[in-house]
Amino acid sequence: MSKNALVSFKGTKNINTEIQLTGSKSECNRALIISALSKKLVKVENLSNAADTVTLNGILNNLEEELEVEIQESKTVDVGPAGTAMRFLSAYLSAKNGNFLLTGTERMKQRPIGILAEALKTIGADISYAENEGFPPLAINGPLSQKTSQVKIKGDVSSQYISALLMIAPTLQQGLTLEIEGELTSKPYVDMTLDMLAEVGIEHSWNENSISIAPQSFKAGTLIVEPDWSAASYWYSIVALAEEAEISLPALKAKSLQGDSQIQKIMKIFGIATEKTEKGVSISNLGLSLETNQILDLKTCPDLAQTIVVIAAALGKNMSFTGLETLKIKETNRIAALQNELAKIGVTLNEDNLVYTLNTDELHFPEKITIATYEDHRMAMAFAPLALLIDEVEIEEMQVVEKSYPYFWEDLKKAGFSVEEKR
16 A cells, blocks of 8 residues: 655744755656667766666666577566656667567556657667557567668657667667757757767767767766755755745765756756855855746747746745647646645645746645645655645555655755655
């Protein structure tokens, strides 16, 4: 039976603490694929303990010996709820020797993969849909027999599709040129992938909407994973909602490969300052007021959306947001989930032609609130800080945080929160 977390904050709302964050899941998962493609010529340090990374690392380790010889029988590779692993392994396994059934949870089977699968098929991969067209599970017979080095792919659905293709590109006989159609969503994540490849000797060219990577070899090296800026965002939320707060986040880099490091700039709107220190960064609340007519475009950092929307709602700010289209195909339909849970504090999130606007006119804080998480780690962590404003916040299925931030509840306790497990 899953457990709930009953979160409260009984002390003075002056928080001063240091939080050591886990390694970035985004960096780790890319580093693991790159390491595997290089046949461990590339080493990885500071691995994340996030469930998604543990899953991917386990799968790659289990496959390492088997991929050295042709696998006659189909091997089932189950990523569970790990979306990044599903996308990256779709490309990785296509380039490897063997027959695979790549599958996941029931929710994973509802998350589209067709754009990536069809791009891989264009290149020459032998991929078919084992159940529903355009969705996992995927039957993959590798290695692909490359038919072309040119492929078009939509840029406004998931940058992970593009990153998956870029990482296998140097191992392909003809290399690869991706022509990105339309606006590129989450460009910082594509930049991250290319920067990490460059660290281990893989060169690329990017001209307008085309990215090209020639066939080339990986150089020996070590990819050192930075702490997770996505996880840092929840501490920005706590600083924003506390009366006074200063939180130190060691080893974070103000100039980072991670797109979610944009939280530094975004939170200035809420009066939150980020200071570079000898140890990492420190964040504090300057007590500045926020203009209510702000429109934020989050297309380059959609994983921050839930955190930022909840902060704005709790502070009574009728802000508008764009760039949220991809939220509907994440771990859950995050737009619907936000609408459902914000309604519990009297806030609506209205959609009008891809613009999402908060209405906080009926904002209120009950003595207790219960938040559904929809099997989504970010729902749990975005809403937990409301315990600074509400006596008791019960978060359903508290274990969902294991996907990206396993020690979240323990870290909350370090900051003075009370976290009680309930069945």
